[in-house]
Amino acid sequence: MIVIADGGSTKTNWCLINEAGRKIHFNTEGYNPYFAKQDYIENSLRTTLPDSLDPSKLDEVYYYGAGCSTDANKKIVADAMQKVFVNAKINVDHDLLASCRALLGDEPGFAAILGTGTNTCLYDGKGIALNIDSLGYFLGDEGSGSNIGKRLLADYMKGFMPKGLSESFFNIYGLSNEDIFDNIYNKPLPNRFCASFSKFLYDFKTVYTDYAEDVIDTAFTAFFEKLVIHYPNYNKHLLNVVGSVGYSFRDRLSVVADKYEMGVGKIIRSPIDDLVEYHLSKR
Template sequence: MIVIADGGSTKTNWCLINEAGRKIYFNTEGYNPYFSKEEYIVKSLNETLPDHLEREKLTGVYYYGAGCSTEANVKIVADAMKQVFTNAEIYVGHDLLAACRALLGDQPGFAAILGTGTNTCLYDGKEITLNIDSLGYFLGDEGSGSFIGKRILSDYMKGYMPKGLREIFFDNYALTNEDIFENIYNKPLPNRFCAGFSKFLYDYKDQYEDYVFSNVEYAFTAFFDNLVTHYPNYKDHQLNCIGSVGYSFRDILSIVADRYEMGVGKIVRSPIDDLVHYHLEIAGK
Protein backbone atom coordinates (compact mmCIF):
# COMPACT_ATOMS: atom_id res chain seq x y z
CA MET A 1 0.00 0.00 0.00
CA ILE A 2 1.16 3.51 -0.73
CA VAL A 3 -0.15 6.93 0.15
CA ILE A 4 0.23 10.12 -1.89
CA ALA A 5 -0.25 13.54 -0.34
CA ASP A 6 -0.43 17.12 -1.54
CA GLY A 7 0.21 19.45 1.38
CA GLY A 8 -0.57 23.15 1.28
CA SER A 9 -0.09 25.60 4.11
CA THR A 10 -3.72 25.18 5.16
CA LYS A 11 -4.80 21.68 4.16
CA THR A 12 -3.25 18.38 3.05
CA ASN A 13 -5.12 16.10 0.64
CA TRP A 14 -4.19 12.41 0.93
CA CYS A 15 -4.95 9.37 -1.22
CA LEU A 16 -4.33 5.84 0.03
CA ILE A 17 -4.00 3.18 -2.65
CA ASN A 18 -4.60 -0.20 -0.98
CA GLU A 19 -3.62 -3.72 -2.03
CA ALA A 20 -6.74 -4.03 -4.18
CA GLY A 21 -5.96 -0.80 -6.00
CA ARG A 22 -8.82 1.04 -4.33
CA LYS A 23 -8.32 4.80 -3.76
CA ILE A 24 -9.31 6.16 -0.35
CA TYR A 25 -9.19 9.93 0.14
CA PHE A 26 -8.89 11.88 3.39
CA ASN A 27 -7.64 15.26 4.64
CA THR A 28 -5.52 16.69 7.42
CA GLU A 29 -4.32 20.20 8.10
CA GLY A 30 -1.37 21.60 6.16
CA TYR A 31 2.24 21.28 7.35
CA ASN A 32 4.42 24.05 5.98
CA PRO A 33 7.78 23.56 7.76
CA TYR A 34 8.34 27.31 7.84
CA PHE A 35 5.45 27.42 10.31
CA SER A 36 4.98 23.82 11.56
CA LYS A 37 7.90 22.01 13.19
CA GLU A 38 8.56 18.27 13.52
CA GLU A 39 6.91 17.75 16.91
CA TYR A 40 3.77 19.60 15.83
CA ILE A 41 3.48 17.58 12.59
CA VAL A 42 3.83 14.26 14.44
CA LYS A 43 1.22 15.25 17.02
CA SER A 44 -1.23 16.50 14.40
CA LEU A 45 -0.90 13.41 12.22
CA ASN A 46 -1.33 11.06 15.16
CA GLU A 47 -4.50 12.91 16.14
CA THR A 48 -6.06 13.39 12.71
CA LEU A 49 -5.12 10.44 10.48
CA PRO A 50 -8.16 8.18 10.01
CA ASP A 51 -8.42 5.13 12.26
CA HIS A 52 -8.84 2.80 9.27
CA LEU A 53 -5.40 3.73 7.91
CA GLU A 54 -3.19 0.71 8.65
CA ARG A 55 0.07 2.62 8.92
CA GLU A 56 2.25 -0.43 9.55
CA LYS A 57 1.23 -1.89 6.17
CA LEU A 58 2.28 1.16 4.15
CA THR A 59 5.31 0.57 1.94
CA GLY A 60 5.63 4.09 0.52
CA VAL A 61 4.65 7.66 1.40
CA TYR A 62 4.94 10.31 -1.32
CA TYR A 63 4.43 13.69 0.29
CA TYR A 64 4.61 16.95 -1.63
CA GLY A 65 4.41 20.00 0.58
CA ALA A 66 4.40 23.78 0.70
CA GLY A 67 7.71 25.01 2.06
CA CYS A 68 9.56 21.77 1.23
CA SER A 69 12.04 23.56 -1.00
CA THR A 70 15.21 23.36 1.11
CA GLU A 71 17.10 20.40 2.56
CA ALA A 72 16.46 21.62 6.08
CA ASN A 73 12.70 21.92 5.54
CA VAL A 74 12.47 18.57 3.76
CA LYS A 75 14.24 17.01 6.75
CA ILE A 76 11.71 18.47 9.19
CA VAL A 77 8.81 16.89 7.32
CA ALA A 78 10.60 13.62 6.47
CA ASP A 79 11.69 13.06 10.09
CA ALA A 80 8.10 13.63 11.23
CA MET A 81 6.74 11.22 8.62
CA LYS A 82 9.24 8.53 9.65
CA GLN A 83 7.88 8.65 13.19
CA VAL A 84 4.31 8.20 12.00
CA PHE A 85 4.78 5.78 9.07
CA THR A 86 7.44 3.54 10.59
CA ASN A 87 7.62 0.81 7.91
CA ALA A 88 7.34 2.96 4.78
CA GLU A 89 9.88 4.48 2.46
CA ILE A 90 9.40 8.26 2.74
CA TYR A 91 9.66 10.68 -0.17
CA VAL A 92 9.21 14.39 0.52
CA GLY A 93 9.13 16.81 -2.40
CA HIS A 94 8.07 20.38 -3.09
CA ASP A 95 4.41 21.15 -3.73
CA LEU A 96 5.48 23.01 -6.84
CA LEU A 97 6.79 19.75 -8.33
CA ALA A 98 3.44 18.17 -7.44
CA ALA A 99 1.72 20.98 -9.35
CA CYS A 100 3.92 20.36 -12.39
CA ARG A 101 3.31 16.61 -12.37
CA ALA A 102 -0.42 17.06 -11.88
CA LEU A 103 -0.90 19.84 -14.43
CA LEU A 104 1.63 18.80 -17.08
CA GLY A 105 2.49 15.15 -16.48
CA ASP A 106 5.60 14.49 -18.55
CA GLN A 107 5.12 17.50 -20.84
CA PRO A 108 7.02 20.81 -20.55
CA GLY A 109 5.29 24.05 -19.64
CA PHE A 110 4.49 26.72 -17.07
CA ALA A 111 2.86 25.84 -13.73
CA ALA A 112 1.65 27.96 -10.85
CA ILE A 113 0.16 27.60 -7.38
CA LEU A 114 -2.38 30.16 -6.19
CA GLY A 115 -3.61 29.01 -2.79
CA THR A 116 -2.68 30.16 0.69
CA GLY A 117 0.66 31.09 -0.89
CA THR A 118 1.98 31.55 -4.43
CA ASN A 119 4.60 29.77 -6.50
CA THR A 120 5.50 29.55 -10.19
CA CYS A 121 7.96 27.72 -12.41
CA LEU A 122 8.97 26.38 -15.79
CA TYR A 123 9.06 22.57 -16.09
CA ASP A 124 10.78 20.42 -18.70
CA GLY A 125 8.58 17.33 -18.27
CA LYS A 126 10.77 15.87 -15.52
CA GLU A 127 12.21 18.63 -13.37
CA ILE A 128 11.65 22.29 -12.53
CA THR A 129 14.08 24.30 -14.65
CA LEU A 130 13.36 27.83 -13.44
CA ASN A 131 11.64 29.11 -10.31
CA ILE A 132 11.38 32.77 -9.37
CA ASP A 133 11.00 32.84 -5.60
CA SER A 134 7.67 34.34 -4.52
CA LEU A 135 9.38 35.37 -1.25
CA GLY A 136 6.59 34.10 0.97
CA TYR A 137 3.95 35.67 3.13
CA PHE A 138 5.89 38.69 4.40
CA LEU A 139 7.64 39.84 1.22
CA GLY A 140 5.60 38.55 -1.70
CA ASP A 141 3.14 35.75 -2.49
CA GLU A 142 1.34 38.05 -4.91
CA GLY A 143 -2.03 36.67 -6.01
CA SER A 144 -2.33 34.29 -3.07
CA GLY A 145 -4.99 33.97 -0.41
CA SER A 146 -2.69 35.53 2.17
CA PHE A 147 -1.95 38.46 -0.19
CA ILE A 148 -5.66 39.06 -0.79
CA GLY A 149 -6.46 38.55 2.89
CA LYS A 150 -3.94 41.16 4.02
CA ARG A 151 -5.53 43.71 1.70
CA ILE A 152 -9.03 42.86 2.95
CA LEU A 153 -7.93 43.19 6.58
CA SER A 154 -6.27 46.52 5.79
CA ASP A 155 -9.46 47.83 4.18
CA TYR A 156 -11.54 46.62 7.14
CA MET A 157 -9.22 48.17 9.72
CA LYS A 158 -8.91 51.50 7.89
CA GLY A 159 -12.63 51.73 7.14
CA TYR A 160 -12.20 51.49 3.36
CA MET A 161 -14.40 48.42 2.96
CA PRO A 162 -17.95 49.19 1.74
CA LYS A 163 -20.13 49.86 4.79
CA GLY A 164 -22.55 46.99 4.23
CA LEU A 165 -19.76 44.51 3.65
CA ARG A 166 -17.85 45.81 6.67
CA GLU A 167 -20.88 45.13 8.84
CA ILE A 168 -21.16 41.61 7.41
CA PHE A 169 -17.45 41.08 8.06
CA PHE A 170 -17.85 42.08 11.71
CA ASP A 171 -20.95 39.90 12.10
CA ASN A 172 -18.99 36.95 10.71
CA TYR A 173 -15.74 37.38 12.62
CA ALA A 174 -16.29 39.95 15.44
CA LEU A 175 -12.66 41.03 15.10
CA THR A 176 -11.31 44.24 16.54
CA ASN A 177 -8.10 45.82 15.25
CA GLU A 178 -6.38 44.52 18.37
CA ASP A 179 -7.57 40.97 17.60
CA ILE A 180 -6.16 41.20 14.09
CA PHE A 181 -2.79 42.50 15.30
CA GLU A 182 -2.65 39.68 17.84
CA ASN A 183 -3.30 37.03 15.17
CA ILE A 184 -0.76 38.48 12.76
CA TYR A 185 2.09 39.31 15.12
CA ASN A 186 1.77 37.02 18.13
CA LYS A 187 -0.11 33.85 17.15
CA PRO A 188 1.18 30.99 14.98
CA LEU A 189 0.32 30.58 11.28
CA PRO A 190 -0.42 34.22 10.37
CA ASN A 191 -0.36 33.30 6.68
CA ARG A 192 -3.24 30.89 7.19
CA PHE A 193 -5.13 33.48 9.25
CA CYS A 194 -4.89 36.06 6.46
CA ALA A 195 -5.64 33.60 3.66
CA GLY A 196 -8.94 32.60 5.25
CA PHE A 197 -10.43 35.98 4.37
CA SER A 198 -10.10 35.36 0.63
CA LYS A 199 -13.03 32.95 1.05
CA PHE A 200 -15.04 35.80 2.59
CA LEU A 201 -14.60 37.73 -0.67
CA TYR A 202 -15.69 34.70 -2.69
CA ASP A 203 -18.81 34.22 -0.54
CA TYR A 204 -19.96 37.81 -1.21
CA LYS A 205 -18.71 38.26 -4.77
CA ASP A 206 -22.23 38.50 -6.21
CA GLN A 207 -23.44 41.13 -3.71
CA TYR A 208 -20.28 43.25 -3.84
CA GLU A 209 -19.07 42.45 -7.34
CA ASP A 210 -17.12 45.67 -7.98
CA TYR A 211 -15.26 45.55 -4.67
CA VAL A 212 -14.39 41.85 -5.01
CA PHE A 213 -13.31 42.25 -8.62
CA SER A 214 -11.05 45.23 -7.89
CA ASN A 215 -9.27 43.45 -5.03
CA VAL A 216 -8.78 40.13 -6.80
CA GLU A 217 -7.78 41.85 -10.05
CA TYR A 218 -5.22 43.86 -8.09
CA ALA A 219 -3.78 40.66 -6.61
CA PHE A 220 -3.58 38.83 -9.94
CA THR A 221 -2.10 41.86 -11.67
CA ALA A 222 0.62 41.93 -9.01
CA PHE A 223 1.10 38.19 -9.60
CA PHE A 224 1.77 38.82 -13.30
CA ASP A 225 3.83 41.97 -12.82
CA ASN A 226 6.11 40.56 -10.13
CA LEU A 227 6.37 36.91 -11.15
CA VAL A 228 4.88 35.65 -14.41
CA THR A 229 6.22 38.33 -16.75
CA HIS A 230 9.77 37.77 -15.53
CA TYR A 231 9.91 34.29 -17.07
CA PRO A 232 11.57 34.25 -20.50
CA ASN A 233 9.06 34.06 -23.35
CA TYR A 234 6.19 33.66 -20.89
CA LYS A 235 3.65 34.40 -23.63
CA ASP A 236 4.71 31.21 -25.38
CA HIS A 237 3.28 29.17 -22.49
CA GLN A 238 -0.20 28.62 -21.18
CA LEU A 239 -1.04 29.51 -17.60
CA ASN A 240 -1.62 26.21 -15.78
CA CYS A 241 -2.64 26.69 -12.17
CA ILE A 242 -3.48 24.75 -9.03
CA GLY A 243 -5.00 26.14 -5.84
CA SER A 244 -8.23 27.26 -4.23
CA VAL A 245 -7.71 30.96 -4.98
CA GLY A 246 -6.83 30.48 -8.64
CA TYR A 247 -9.75 28.08 -9.07
CA SER A 248 -12.34 30.11 -7.15
CA PHE A 249 -11.49 33.32 -9.03
CA ARG A 250 -10.57 31.69 -12.35
CA ASP A 251 -12.83 34.05 -14.28
CA ILE A 252 -10.85 37.07 -13.05
CA LEU A 253 -7.56 35.21 -13.47
CA SER A 254 -8.45 34.53 -17.11
CA ILE A 255 -9.25 38.21 -17.70
CA VAL A 256 -5.89 39.28 -16.28
CA ALA A 257 -4.00 36.58 -18.18
CA ASP A 258 -5.62 37.72 -21.42
CA ARG A 259 -4.50 41.27 -20.68
CA TYR A 260 -0.92 39.97 -20.53
CA GLU A 261 -1.43 37.95 -23.73
CA MET A 262 -1.02 34.61 -21.99
CA GLY A 263 -3.34 31.75 -22.81
CA VAL A 264 -5.04 29.80 -20.03
CA GLY A 265 -4.62 26.05 -19.79
CA LYS A 266 -5.62 23.80 -16.91
CA ILE A 267 -6.92 25.36 -13.69
CA VAL A 268 -7.83 22.97 -10.85
CA ARG A 269 -8.52 23.35 -7.15
CA SER A 270 -6.46 20.38 -5.96
CA PRO A 271 -3.82 18.30 -7.74
CA ILE A 272 -4.43 15.07 -5.82
CA ASP A 273 -6.35 13.16 -8.53
CA ASP A 274 -3.91 14.11 -11.28
CA LEU A 275 -0.98 13.44 -8.95
CA VAL A 276 -2.26 9.93 -8.24
CA HIS A 277 -2.62 9.41 -11.99
CA TYR A 278 0.97 10.55 -12.48
CA HIS A 279 2.33 8.05 -9.96
CA LEU A 280 0.22 5.16 -11.20
CA GLU A 281 0.39 5.76 -14.96
CA ILE A 282 3.37 7.99 -15.83
CA ALA A 283 6.11 7.71 -13.18
CA GLY A 284 6.69 4.02 -13.84
CA LYS A 285 7.16 4.36 -17.61
Protein backbone atom coordinates in the same frame (compact mmCIF):
# COMPACT_ATOMS: atom_id res chain seq x y z
CA MET B 1 0.27 0.10 0.43
CA ILE B 2 1.32 3.53 -0.70
CA VAL B 3 0.00 6.99 0.11
CA ILE B 4 0.35 10.13 -1.98
CA ALA B 5 -0.20 13.55 -0.45
CA ASP B 6 -0.34 17.14 -1.64
CA GLY B 7 0.20 19.50 1.28
CA GLY B 8 -0.52 23.21 1.18
CA SER B 9 -0.05 25.62 4.04
CA THR B 10 -3.67 25.14 5.11
CA LYS B 11 -4.73 21.63 4.10
CA THR B 12 -3.18 18.35 2.97
CA ASN B 13 -5.05 16.05 0.58
CA TRP B 14 -4.09 12.39 0.93
CA CYS B 15 -4.86 9.35 -1.22
CA LEU B 16 -4.13 5.85 0.08
CA ILE B 17 -3.88 3.07 -2.48
CA ASN B 18 -4.42 -0.24 -0.73
CA GLU B 19 -3.41 -3.78 -1.72
CA ALA B 20 -6.55 -4.18 -3.82
CA GLY B 21 -5.84 -0.97 -5.72
CA ARG B 22 -8.69 0.89 -4.04
CA LYS B 23 -8.21 4.64 -3.56
CA ILE B 24 -9.11 6.06 -0.15
CA HIS B 25 -9.08 9.84 0.22
CA PHE B 26 -8.74 11.82 3.46
CA ASN B 27 -7.52 15.23 4.63
CA THR B 28 -5.35 16.67 7.38
CA GLU B 29 -4.17 20.20 8.04
CA GLY B 30 -1.25 21.60 6.05
CA TYR B 31 2.37 21.23 7.21
CA ASN B 32 4.49 24.06 5.85
CA PRO B 33 7.85 23.59 7.64
CA TYR B 34 8.43 27.33 7.69
CA PHE B 35 5.55 27.51 10.17
CA ALA B 36 5.02 23.95 11.46
CA LYS B 37 8.02 22.16 12.98
CA GLN B 38 8.72 18.45 13.46
CA ASP B 39 6.93 17.87 16.77
CA TYR B 40 3.86 19.77 15.59
CA ILE B 41 3.66 17.75 12.37
CA GLU B 42 4.11 14.43 14.17
CA ASN B 43 1.48 15.22 16.80
CA SER B 44 -0.99 16.49 14.22
CA LEU B 45 -0.63 13.35 12.11
CA ARG B 46 -1.14 11.09 15.11
CA THR B 47 -4.37 12.87 16.02
CA THR B 48 -5.86 13.51 12.57
CA LEU B 49 -5.10 10.42 10.49
CA PRO B 50 -8.20 8.22 10.03
CA ASP B 51 -8.70 5.62 12.74
CA SER B 52 -9.05 2.97 10.02
CA LEU B 53 -5.50 3.61 8.80
CA ASP B 54 -2.68 1.63 10.38
CA PRO B 55 0.41 3.79 9.68
CA SER B 56 2.76 0.85 10.30
CA LYS B 57 1.37 -0.98 7.26
CA LEU B 58 2.37 1.65 4.72
CA ASP B 59 5.23 0.77 2.36
CA GLU B 60 5.80 4.14 0.73
CA VAL B 61 4.79 7.76 1.34
CA TYR B 62 5.03 10.36 -1.40
CA TYR B 63 4.52 13.75 0.21
CA TYR B 64 4.63 17.00 -1.75
CA GLY B 65 4.45 20.02 0.52
CA ALA B 66 4.41 23.80 0.63
CA GLY B 67 7.74 25.03 1.95
CA CYS B 68 9.53 21.78 1.09
CA SER B 69 11.94 23.47 -1.32
CA THR B 70 15.15 23.06 0.71
CA ASP B 71 16.88 19.97 2.06
CA ALA B 72 16.52 21.29 5.61
CA ASN B 73 12.77 21.77 5.29
CA LYS B 74 12.31 18.42 3.58
CA LYS B 75 14.12 16.81 6.50
CA ILE B 76 11.76 18.44 9.05
CA VAL B 77 8.77 16.86 7.33
CA ALA B 78 10.45 13.54 6.53
CA ASP B 79 11.68 13.04 10.10
CA ALA B 80 8.21 13.76 11.49
CA MET B 81 6.57 11.36 9.06
CA GLN B 82 9.12 8.62 9.67
CA LYS B 83 8.10 8.61 13.34
CA VAL B 84 4.49 8.02 12.33
CA PHE B 85 4.88 5.82 9.23
CA VAL B 86 7.60 3.73 10.86
CA ASN B 87 7.97 1.05 8.17
CA ALA B 88 7.53 3.20 5.10
CA LYS B 89 10.02 4.73 2.71
CA ILE B 90 9.39 8.47 2.99
CA ASN B 91 9.69 10.65 -0.13
CA VAL B 92 9.32 14.41 0.43
CA ASP B 93 9.37 16.98 -2.34
CA HIS B 94 8.06 20.44 -3.15
CA ASP B 95 4.35 21.02 -3.80
CA LEU B 96 5.34 22.94 -6.93
CA LEU B 97 6.62 19.71 -8.47
CA ALA B 98 3.31 18.05 -7.57
CA SER B 99 1.49 20.83 -9.38
CA CYS B 100 3.69 20.42 -12.46
CA ARG B 101 3.06 16.69 -12.58
CA ALA B 102 -0.67 17.11 -12.05
CA LEU B 103 -1.05 19.93 -14.59
CA LEU B 104 1.45 18.89 -17.25
CA GLY B 105 2.42 15.26 -16.70
CA ASP B 106 5.59 14.73 -18.72
CA GLU B 107 5.05 17.76 -20.97
CA PRO B 108 7.01 21.01 -20.54
CA GLY B 109 5.20 24.24 -19.72
CA PHE B 110 4.38 26.91 -17.16
CA ALA B 111 2.78 25.96 -13.83
CA ALA B 112 1.66 28.00 -10.85
CA ILE B 113 0.14 27.60 -7.40
CA LEU B 114 -2.43 30.14 -6.24
CA GLY B 115 -3.65 28.94 -2.86
CA THR B 116 -2.73 30.05 0.65
CA GLY B 117 0.60 31.01 -0.91
CA THR B 118 1.93 31.52 -4.44
CA ASN B 119 4.56 29.76 -6.50
CA THR B 120 5.45 29.62 -10.19
CA CYS B 121 7.88 27.82 -12.47
CA LEU B 122 8.86 26.62 -15.89
CA TYR B 123 8.77 22.82 -16.04
CA ASP B 124 10.83 20.82 -18.53
CA GLY B 125 8.71 17.66 -18.33
CA LYS B 126 10.86 16.08 -15.64
CA GLY B 127 11.69 18.73 -13.10
CA ILE B 128 11.54 22.43 -12.34
CA ALA B 129 13.76 24.24 -14.85
CA LEU B 130 13.29 27.78 -13.55
CA ASN B 131 11.63 29.11 -10.40
CA ILE B 132 11.39 32.75 -9.35
CA ASP B 133 11.01 32.76 -5.57
CA SER B 134 7.66 34.19 -4.49
CA LEU B 135 9.35 35.22 -1.19
CA GLY B 136 6.51 33.96 0.98
CA TYR B 137 3.91 35.57 3.19
CA PHE B 138 5.91 38.57 4.42
CA LEU B 139 7.67 39.71 1.25
CA GLY B 140 5.62 38.36 -1.64
CA ASP B 141 3.05 35.67 -2.44
CA GLU B 142 1.26 38.04 -4.81
CA GLY B 143 -2.13 36.72 -5.91
CA SER B 144 -2.41 34.24 -3.04
CA GLY B 145 -5.06 33.81 -0.39
CA SER B 146 -2.80 35.35 2.24
CA ASN B 147 -2.12 38.31 -0.06
CA ILE B 148 -5.83 38.87 -0.69
CA GLY B 149 -6.61 38.37 3.00
CA LYS B 150 -4.09 41.00 4.04
CA ARG B 151 -5.74 43.50 1.68
CA LEU B 152 -9.18 42.69 3.11
CA LEU B 153 -7.99 42.99 6.70
CA ALA B 154 -6.23 46.30 6.00
CA ASP B 155 -9.32 47.74 4.27
CA TYR B 156 -11.54 46.58 7.12
CA MET B 157 -9.29 48.00 9.81
CA LYS B 158 -8.79 51.33 8.01
CA GLY B 159 -12.46 51.73 7.14
CA PHE B 160 -11.87 51.42 3.38
CA MET B 161 -14.15 48.40 2.92
CA PRO B 162 -17.69 49.20 1.67
CA LYS B 163 -19.91 49.84 4.69
CA GLY B 164 -22.32 46.97 4.15
CA LEU B 165 -19.48 44.55 3.50
CA SER B 166 -17.64 45.75 6.59
CA GLU B 167 -20.75 45.13 8.67
CA SER B 168 -21.08 41.62 7.24
CA PHE B 169 -17.41 40.99 8.01
CA PHE B 170 -17.89 41.95 11.65
CA ASN B 171 -21.13 39.98 11.96
CA ILE B 172 -19.40 36.83 10.65
CA TYR B 173 -16.03 37.08 12.40
CA GLY B 174 -16.58 39.51 15.28
CA LEU B 175 -12.97 40.66 15.07
CA SER B 176 -11.69 43.91 16.51
CA ASN B 177 -8.49 45.53 15.29
CA GLU B 178 -6.80 44.23 18.44
CA ASP B 179 -7.94 40.68 17.67
CA ILE B 180 -6.49 40.91 14.17
CA PHE B 181 -3.17 42.27 15.41
CA ASP B 182 -3.01 39.46 17.97
CA ASN B 183 -3.61 36.79 15.33
CA ILE B 184 -1.02 38.23 12.95
CA TYR B 185 1.78 39.12 15.36
CA ASN B 186 1.36 36.81 18.36
CA LYS B 187 -0.29 33.59 17.23
CA PRO B 188 1.10 30.80 15.02
CA LEU B 189 0.32 30.41 11.31
CA PRO B 190 -0.50 34.05 10.42
CA ASN B 191 -0.41 33.17 6.71
CA ARG B 192 -3.26 30.71 7.21
CA PHE B 193 -5.20 33.27 9.27
CA CYS B 194 -4.96 35.89 6.52
CA ALA B 195 -5.73 33.43 3.72
CA SER B 196 -8.92 32.29 5.44
CA PHE B 197 -10.62 35.56 4.51
CA SER B 198 -10.35 35.02 0.76
CA LYS B 199 -13.45 32.81 1.10
CA PHE B 200 -15.31 35.80 2.56
CA LEU B 201 -14.58 37.77 -0.61
CA TYR B 202 -15.69 34.85 -2.75
CA ASP B 203 -18.98 34.57 -0.86
CA PHE B 204 -19.76 38.27 -1.38
CA LYS B 205 -18.24 38.80 -4.83
CA THR B 206 -21.61 38.99 -6.61
CA VAL B 207 -23.02 41.47 -4.06
CA TYR B 208 -20.05 43.84 -3.92
CA THR B 209 -18.85 43.22 -7.46
CA ASP B 210 -16.84 46.40 -8.01
CA TYR B 211 -14.92 46.05 -4.74
CA ALA B 212 -14.35 42.30 -5.19
CA GLU B 213 -13.08 42.74 -8.73
CA ASP B 214 -10.75 45.53 -7.64
CA VAL B 215 -9.24 43.39 -4.87
CA ILE B 216 -8.88 40.30 -7.07
CA ASP B 217 -7.64 42.12 -10.17
CA THR B 218 -5.09 44.04 -8.09
CA ALA B 219 -3.81 40.77 -6.59
CA PHE B 220 -3.61 38.96 -9.93
CA THR B 221 -2.01 41.95 -11.64
CA ALA B 222 0.69 41.92 -8.96
CA PHE B 223 1.05 38.17 -9.56
CA PHE B 224 1.85 38.85 -13.20
CA GLU B 225 3.96 41.97 -12.62
CA LYS B 226 6.10 40.53 -9.83
CA LEU B 227 6.39 36.95 -11.05
CA VAL B 228 4.92 35.74 -14.33
CA ILE B 229 6.24 38.33 -16.80
CA HIS B 230 9.79 37.81 -15.58
CA TYR B 231 9.93 34.31 -17.08
CA PRO B 232 11.53 34.17 -20.56
CA ASN B 233 8.87 34.17 -23.29
CA TYR B 234 6.20 33.78 -20.62
CA ASN B 235 3.31 34.46 -23.00
CA LYS B 236 4.42 31.66 -25.32
CA HIS B 237 3.17 29.30 -22.61
CA LEU B 238 -0.32 28.63 -21.31
CA LEU B 239 -1.10 29.62 -17.72
CA ASN B 240 -1.70 26.37 -15.80
CA VAL B 241 -2.78 26.79 -12.19
CA VAL B 242 -3.43 24.69 -9.10
CA GLY B 243 -5.05 26.08 -5.95
CA SER B 244 -8.29 27.21 -4.35
CA VAL B 245 -7.74 30.92 -5.08
CA GLY B 246 -6.85 30.43 -8.73
CA TYR B 247 -9.80 28.06 -9.16
CA SER B 248 -12.36 30.12 -7.24
CA PHE B 249 -11.48 33.35 -9.05
CA ARG B 250 -10.58 31.78 -12.39
CA ASP B 251 -12.89 34.14 -14.29
CA ARG B 252 -10.91 37.20 -13.11
CA LEU B 253 -7.62 35.34 -13.51
CA SER B 254 -8.48 34.75 -17.16
CA VAL B 255 -9.31 38.44 -17.63
CA VAL B 256 -5.98 39.53 -16.17
CA ALA B 257 -4.05 36.87 -18.11
CA ASP B 258 -5.60 38.15 -21.32
CA LYS B 259 -4.26 41.65 -20.59
CA TYR B 260 -0.78 40.13 -20.55
CA GLU B 261 -1.48 38.16 -23.73
CA MET B 262 -1.14 34.82 -21.99
CA GLY B 263 -3.52 32.02 -22.80
CA VAL B 264 -5.12 29.97 -20.03
CA GLY B 265 -4.66 26.23 -19.88
CA LYS B 266 -5.66 23.92 -17.04
CA ILE B 267 -6.97 25.39 -13.76
CA ILE B 268 -7.76 22.92 -10.98
CA ARG B 269 -8.56 23.29 -7.29
CA SER B 270 -6.40 20.38 -6.10
CA PRO B 271 -3.73 18.30 -7.83
CA ILE B 272 -4.33 15.11 -5.88
CA ASP B 273 -6.38 13.12 -8.43
CA ASP B 274 -4.08 13.93 -11.35
CA LEU B 275 -1.04 13.40 -9.14
CA VAL B 276 -2.22 9.93 -8.14
CA GLU B 277 -2.75 9.02 -11.80
CA TYR B 278 0.76 10.27 -12.58
CA HIS B 279 2.28 8.00 -9.93
CA LEU B 280 0.18 5.01 -10.94
CA SER B 281 1.35 5.45 -14.53
CA LYS B 282 4.96 5.15 -13.35
CA ARG B 283 4.54 1.90 -11.43
